[in-house]
Amino acid sequence: MWEYTDKVKEHFLNPHNVGEVEDPDGEAEVGSLACGDALKLTFKLDENKRIKEAKFKTFGCASAIASSSALTEIIKGMTLEEALKVSNQDIADYLGGLPQEKMHCSVLGKQALVKAIENYKGAPVLEAGAKIICECFGVTDKDIERAIRENNLSTVEEVTNYTKAGGGCGNCQEAIQQIIDSVKSSTTITPKKPKLTNLQKIRLIEETIDREIRPSLRNDGGDIDLIDVVGNRVIVATRGACATCKAADITLKNFVEYRLKELVSPDITVEEEAK
């Protein structure tokens, strides 16, 4: 059994604004019987171009009905510009949250809203350049991209929970993964490490050697001393077992330099003190 919040139950058992607005300014139907949920949204504006009345008819489960009820409550009194900013997450939040698998019900509400406003404005129904990715549920690449951005999704399963895309035959799952990858690569910003002064850099190198490097070397009977730092060249002296070890060069490159690149700066190189 789904764990619905009291608010979902309330809006399912006593939904607000069921029906169709007479002589509506905007209307839209999204979903289909085959998909398992469908929503017809109608609205009327007042003289100030605010939504005076919004009504729905929904075929679907409890959360689809509750999401529709919530949507009509949220947008009443809003201008169309304000209404367009309502996200599926806002609908879910209004209901105190929805189970992950049911988030697509809130997305359905958002889709109906966008389409109904487009209908009023006379703009094209399908977003420019949008193409159907999921044939089973008629979900476009734009729908998927928006869900990924608005809800910070990172797996195909999450996309399916939010948009239904990929939940039917599963043929489009690869395409969904590609959309996730492209959205992620365009939004992730690699965190830039703050630029260090020379003194700060030397201190950080010292600390890193003390904390991260020396204990490991001592375990093997060796040791290391920091001799000098010239720009990004770190000059060290190996001691004990390390000094006579044939693998010392490898240790220096693969371990000491690797750790310093990782923790201090990617430009660092490590050299053994000339003997």
Added chain:
Amino acid sequence: MKTIYFDNNATTQVASEVLEAMLPYFRELYGNPSSMHTFGGQVGQKIRTAREQVAELIGASPDEIIFTSCGSESDNTAIHSALATQPDKKHIITSRVEHPAIRALCAHLQTQGYRITELSVDKSGLLDLESLEKSLTADTAIVSLMWGNNETGVIFPVEKAAAIAHERGVLFHTDAVQAAGKIPIKLKNNAIDMLSISGHKLHAPKGIGVLYVRKGTKFSPFLIGGHQERGRRGGTENAPSIVGLGKACELAAMNMEKENTFVKAMRDRLETELLNRIPQSRVNGDRSNRLPNTTNISFEFVEGEAILLLMNELGICASSGSACTSGSLQPSHVLRAMGVPFTMAHGSIRFSLSIYNTEEEIDFVIDKMPPIIARLREMSPFWKKSQ
């Protein structure tokens, strides 16, 4: 609020006689049947009796009964045993409407290099035996077909199917979890090699099952451990549940007639009245080849989960084959295999009765269902259009 429980294919209440029979084995008689002392040994005696009671219900002999932990374990054991004892055979035949215990197992085996054939059913959920015959090959290790379908109640001609498999020297298993206790089973008179039963579907507790293995059938254990069940299933016997299952089988044999007269009549009345009172509704599954307790009805233009939750408000328990209740986005695989249109599959409700239901409960549900469907249809964007 009174609970009206019409979901007996999901699970059943433990019969009070069954509970009574079990209680001493938690308290005074807690010994291990394998022990040398009388204190434990006397429990072994009772397990023997339970084995006889189970065998009696399905027309088998007691040494053909293996106690397991559930129907799924029995199904898994049967398939794995067939594969382990015939390592050169890599083909399994089953159907598209099996319980997940078989379907998911076969899907898993497919990734391990086995070949799976899933036989289709027609729009009534019936199996075409000719297609079984055509699918049998020299490589086929086992045929596994359910006896009664959990969602629609449709009965497969498993005895005929077993005979066909045997003619070609192929093992036959049936998941009889829904059939056992509801329709007569006589394993002495047919060619079925292995058969699964689950206790909690016939008024025994959850956590106990049976695998019947015909005498002379090569067998390889699934759960390896002690010498229990004559080395065919390791693990200390679940004595209280085994005793309970024995009692439940005895009761089921006694109630078999009642199941096929009283329960069947209640089911038929419920079905007929709902179809009469609710327009655009239909029964899924062949109405003549069906378990006596099950009906699966689709109400067009409304969605199953919403129906169930409104029924829940009135204390009525049932199930649905809608996508929203299946945990996936697709409606029931059984209804899809039968080609039930999506518009109907999403609004399907399964009512499954037991001998503990009453005529008054049927009256109540007949009375309450039409307004529930009407209320949701009023909300549905498809309803008015179709009028």
